[in-house]
Amino acid sequence: MLKSLRICNYAIIDDLSIEFDKGFNVFTGETGAGKSIIFAALALLIRGRSDSSLIQTGKEKAIIEGVFDIEDKNIKEILDNQDIPYDNELIIKRVISADNHNSIKINESNVTLNFLNDLLIRYVDIHSQKDNQLLYSKSYQLELLDKYANTKELLAEYKILFNNYLSVKKQYEELLNNNYNEREIEFLKYDLDELLQANINEAEEDELNDLEKRFKSFEKYSNIYNTVSDLYNKNSGIKEQLYDLINSINVDDDKLNEIKNVISNNYYSLEDNINNLLNLLNSYNIDYLNIDEVEERLYTYNKLKRKHKTDTKGLLELIDSFKLKIEAFEDKDRVLNEKEKAVKKAYDDAYKCALKLSEIRKKAAVTLEKEVLKETSDLLLNNCQFKIDFEVNELNINGVDDVEFLVSMNKGESLKNLRNVASGGEISRLMLALKAVFTKLSTIDLLILDEIDTGVSGNIAFAVGQKIAKIAKNCQVLCISHLSPVAACANSHYLIYKKDDSSKTNTNVKKLNYDEIIEELAAISNTNKNLKAIDAAKELYKSAQDIIKSL
Numbered sequence: 001m002l003k004s005l006r007i008c009n010y011a012i013i014d015d016l017s018i019e020f021d022k023g024f025n026v027f028t029g030e031t032g033a034g035k036s037i038i039f040a041a042l043a044l045l046i047r048g049r050s051d052s053s054l055i056q057t058g059k060e061k062a063i064i065e066g067v068f069d070i071e072d073k074n075i076k077e078i079l080d081n082q083d084i085p086y087d088n089e090l091i092i093k094r095v096i097s098a099d100n101h102n103s104i105k106i107n108e109s110n111v112t113l114n115f116l117n118d119l120l121i122r123y124v125d126i127h128s129q130k131d132n133q134l135l136y137s138k139s140y141q142l143e144l145l146d147k148y149a150n151t152k153e154l155l156a157e158y159k160i161l162f163n164n165y166l167s168v169k170k171q172y173e174e175l176l177n178n179n180y181n182e183r184e185i186e187f188l189k190y191d192l193d194e195l196l197q198a199n200i201n202e203a204e205e206d207e208l209n210d211l212e213k214r215f216k217s218f219e220k221y222s223n224i225y226n227t228v229s230d231l232y233n234k235n236s237g238i239k240e241q242l243y244d245l246i247n248s249i250n251v252d253d254d255k256l257n258e259i260k261n262v263i264s265n266n267y268y269s270l271e272d273n274i275n276n277l278l279n280l281l282n283s284y285n286i287d288y289l290n291i292d293e294v295e296e297r298l299y300t301y302n303k304l305k306r307k308h309k310t311d312t313k314g315l316l317e318l319i320d321s322f323k324l325k326i327e328a329f330e331d332k333d334r335v336l337n338e339k340e341k342a343v344k345k346a347y348d349d350a351y352k353c354a355l356k357l358s359e360i361r362k363k364a365a366v367t368l369e370k371e372v373l374k375e376t377s378d379l380l381l382n383n384c385q386f387k388i389d390f391e392v393n394e395l396n397i398n399g400v401d402d403v404e405f406l407v408s409m410n411k412g413e414s415l416k417n418l419r420n421v422a423s424g425g426e427i428s429r430l431m432l433a434l435k436a437v438f439t440k441l442s443t444i445d446l447l448i449l450d451e452i453d454t455g456v457s458g459n460i461a462f463a464v465g466q467k468i469a470k471i472a473k474n475c476q477v478l479c480i481s482h483l484s485p486v487a488a489c490a491n492s493h494y495l496i497y498k499k500d501d502s503s504k505t506n507t508n509v510k511k512l513n514y515d516e517i518i519e520e521l522a523a524i525s526n527t528n529k530n531l532k533a534i535d536a537a538k539e540l541y542k543s544a545q546d547i548i549k550s551l
Contacts, residue, residue: 425455
């Protein structure tokens with residue numbers, strides 16, 4: 001969950017700190033108060049690209065910082081591999097500078113945006129109005145089905161087979177259209193011989209680069225070795241002083257001796273670690289290294305890469321390609337026949353995997369249809385029909401399935417694609433139904449909903465609020481809403497408001513107590529906060545809270 005968020009010098013926010021609760025957190029406020037700005041800052045913190053235009057005028061940088069509490073051993077493993085400390089808490093900090101010196105930190109360690117995205121993609125889901133439009137896309141619909149069917153591993157296996165088929169097919173087509181003459185083949189033979197003579201491989205290049213790096217850093221390693229050795233091992237050094245310290249604790253006192261034993265154990269542990277450090281530093285000794293040979297060998301790699309405009313992996317692929325072209329020129333019919341068989345085999349392998357993928361998708365589609373209809377029923381889409389339609393497509397990067405979500409929202413209407421059937425409010429509810437299905441199956445820890453209740457009202461809004469509250473039983477939800485029936489279902493209610501001073505306008509946030517919640521619900525429903533509106537708000541809030549407690 002997101003424990004807290006701080007936004008500083010961002011748009012019309014000076015310095016804002018918010019602490020969040022578990023469950024359903026709702027945000028309300030007048031249009032233009034800054035609700036979307038806060039959610040945009042949160043989206044930027046998690047996965048967005050920096051935009052210096054959002055820094056407040058006259059400020060050098062904007063800061064967005066969030067504290068997340070996510071208990072998952074996978075996160076710990078990922079962070080451990082990057083030497084980033086982690087104890088079930090992530091402190092993510094984005095700094096956006098006017099001079100483009102931007103930074104992303106996790107627990108004070110610098111990371112890239114891609115790393116941050118990859119780390120949080122399984123735990124944070126951000127929904128905006130664009131996602132409702134995205135639901136119209138057939139490719140997105142297939143992506144949702146694959147997520148539900150858990151086809152990730154099989155789809156990855158298929159894509160390898162499909163790309164192999166494309167590669168083999170391309171080779172065949174190039175050979176088929178091969179019109180090389182004797183002179184061109186001689187050039188190919190010359191280039192092939194040069195590559196073979198170079199005897200290149202990726203592992204050797206990596207080792208050479210490592211040796212060159214060690215040579216350039218040798219003086220630094222040597223200085224560290226000498227400093228550590230002197231400080232620890234010299235007369236009256238750390239080792240000797242610690243030893244004397246331990247021996248100085250020489251009294252008949254159980255508590256003191258208990259501490260002495262701890263210090264003694266740490267002394268021997270330190271001894272082992274210092275020795276390991278010195279041995280590692282000593283292994284970087286390059287007295288044996290002939291740097292001229294290393295540089296000459298690296299020059300060969302770089303010369304060939306420049307000549308052929310590719311990397312070492314590409315050079316190795318060129319060797320196979322040159323051999324094949326030369327062989328095809330000298331015995332074209334035989335080589336084409338063999339390559340044609342290879343194309344057929346590669347296609348058959350990919351097609352067989354695609355059919356297996358399709359079978360899993362179709363089986364999952366039947367279950368998904370039932371689950372979505374159950375959720376839409378809760379959202380008062382009582383006449384909704386939902387069907388996942390399959391058409392056979394040509395073999396492509398996603399298999400052979402052309403998938404489309406079909407719906408009918410009213411009795412007597414035939415199933416049609418979403419764009420031609422559903423209104424904005426219906427699409428919002430269908431998306432919410434899908435969110436309800438997928439959050440139960442996923443590791444999502446935080447769901448951010450930006451006005452998912454757009455286009456609904458009355459009893460439907462109340463049903464939407466209840467559905468969000470039900471989702472919030474499985475994960476933390478942050479939601480912007482303009483509807484009192486939705487807000488009444490929240491566990492925690494925050495008011496976003498603008499405040500003017502003598503020079504500018506600033507956005508603020510306040511967590512509301514019971515009396516303030518009632519006033520805000522009354523204000524949302526009726527601009528005249530009279531006793532009648534207050535009583536109606538109390539009744540609404542009590543009814544909503546009683547229902548969500550029973551979910």
